[in-house]
Amino acid sequence: MRIDDQFIQSHNDKTLPKHRESFAHLKQRLEEKHINVEQILKSIKGFQVAIPSWALGTGGTRFGRFPGGGEPRSLEEKMDDVGLLHALNKASGAISLHIPWDIPSDAGAIKEHAASHGLIFDAMNSNTFQDQEGQHHSYKFGSLCHTSKQVRDQAVAHNKEVIHYGKELGSKSLTVWLSDGSSFPGQMNFRKALQRTLESLQEIYVYLPEDWKLFVEYKPYEPHFYHTVIQDWGTSHLLARELGEKAFTLVDLGHHLPNTNIEQIVSTLMWQGKLGGFHFNDSKFGDDDLTVGALKPYQLFLIFNELVEGMKDKGSKNPSPAWMIDASHNLKDPLEDLLQSVEAIQLAYAQALLIDREKLEQAREQNDPVLAQEILQDAYRTDVRPLIAEARRQAGAALAPVQTFRDAQVRKNLIEERGSKALSTGL
Ligand code: PSV
Numbered sequence: 001m002r003i004d005d006q007f008i009q010s011h012n013d014k015t016l017p018k019h020r021e022s023f024a025h026l027k028q029r030l031e032e033k034h035i036n037v038e039q040i041l042k043s044i045k046g047f048q049v050a051i052p053s054w055a056l057g058t059g060g061t062r063f064g065r066f067p068g069g070g071e072p073r074s075l076e077e078k079m080d081d082v083g084l085l086h087a088l089n090k091a092s093g094a095i096s097l098h099i100p101w102d103i104p105s106d107a108g109a110i111k112e113h114a115a116s117h118g119l120i121f122d123a124m125n126s127n128t129f130q131d132q133e134g135q136h137h138s139y140k141f142g143s144l145c146h147t148s149k150q151v152r153d154q155a156v157a158h159n160k161e162v163i164h165y166g167k168e169l170g171s172k173s174l175t176v177w178l179s180d181g182s183s184f185p186g187q188m189n190f191r192k193a194l195q196r197t198l199e200s201l202q203e204i205y206v207y208l209p210e211d212w213k214l215f216v217e218y219k220p221y222e223p224h225f226y227h228t229v230i231q232d233w234g235t236s237h238l239l240a241r242e243l244g245e246k247a248f249t250l251v252d253l254g255h256h257l258p259n260t261n262i263e264q265i266v267s268t269l270m271w272q273g274k275l276g277g278f279h280f281n282d283s284k285f286g287d288d289d290l291t292v293g294a295l296k297p298y299q300l301f302l303i304f305n306e307l308v309e310g311m312k313d314k315g316s317k318n319p320s321p322a323w324m325i326d327a328s329h330n331l332k333d334p335l336e337d338l339l340q341s342v343e344a345i346q347l348a349y350a351q352a353l354l355i356d357r358e359k360l361e362q363a364r365e366q367n368d369p370v371l372a373q374e375i376l377q378d379a380y381r382t383d384v385r386p387l388i389a390e391a392r393r394q395a396g397a398a399l400a401p402v403q404t405f406r407d408a409q410v411r412k413n414l415i416e417e418r419g420s421k422a423l424s425t426g427l
């Protein structure tokens, strides 16, 4: 199913007068504060967030999965789903693939299909956390860190294969997330496991094309419950530094222990020029995979405050980070969830763009935490929804993506097309 522009435009027409009124009101308020609204609209329109191919089906837990029907059955259908999102918000113009869940058997045709939706291929993801049918060696006790050279070689070869697929599709980066670790004290030699991981990553790194980046993702626990080889940003950063200038840390918001100051991690990595990519999601406990902004929108804003500061820093050697969502839970319609996630990211970004950085710096220099908080919260408490809606309208997208999705009866159509039992690959 495709949503045609005509449908979106006529849907917009119904709420256009109301939208114009609220946008004009906000614009006036912002201009009174000498904020360049046109510039902010431009930044928001230029901000694209990649959709993970594994978030298009209903997620599950080890206790069960409750699919809602009409899930994409092939890579082509996954791209169709991302195409639907992109038509509605014009901010999801990229897809991130996971191999072997999404092997592009005919890369040329896949690329053409993606282009017909206006999509490009963001980071490729390898998978050495699951065993695949016909695989010679098991990853039960690790992959790149494994004690057996044969297992490590197999995992390195898989990553090279992922790079190969990515090259065919025009991707420019590889994300490596390892589940490698141990569940019991004494089970693994920490130092040797880390050393072996570095050596395996080095083999992958030398295979990386000149214009590619390698993102090293970290996670403190799960699936292992005692130790994870790449457990935190420090370990990831250490590996990225050892590997070289094409290697970076990837921050996944769900991969921190409670109360971790993620915005400080972002700031430090950008200062070092080593923040490569971002996986957005939200959580209360751990890697909950909930909709971005569902629980901690203020934290997301504080993170964007650091991202904007890092991106504005002219002297920074940090490349523009790859923005991706990584979430998939088992309640909402996955496409509605992704529309909400993208909007939450845009809202936090827009609010961070409103911050009066000069005044904030002055407050900091004068050691005035009260004023610093006033400045931050003045931006955070601004309702920027009309601004995001206006950016979408100008880009030819829907003023209200979720409502338009519902009124177009997208899920019903997808179930009719694909069936109520259609299941997507992924976790
Ligand atoms: C691991 O929890 C992770 O965040 C990695 O990014 C994987 O690629 C993805 O989730 C798999 O669902």
Ligand code: MN
Residues within 6 Å of the ligand: 177, 217, 252, 279, 326
């Ligand atoms: Mn992730």
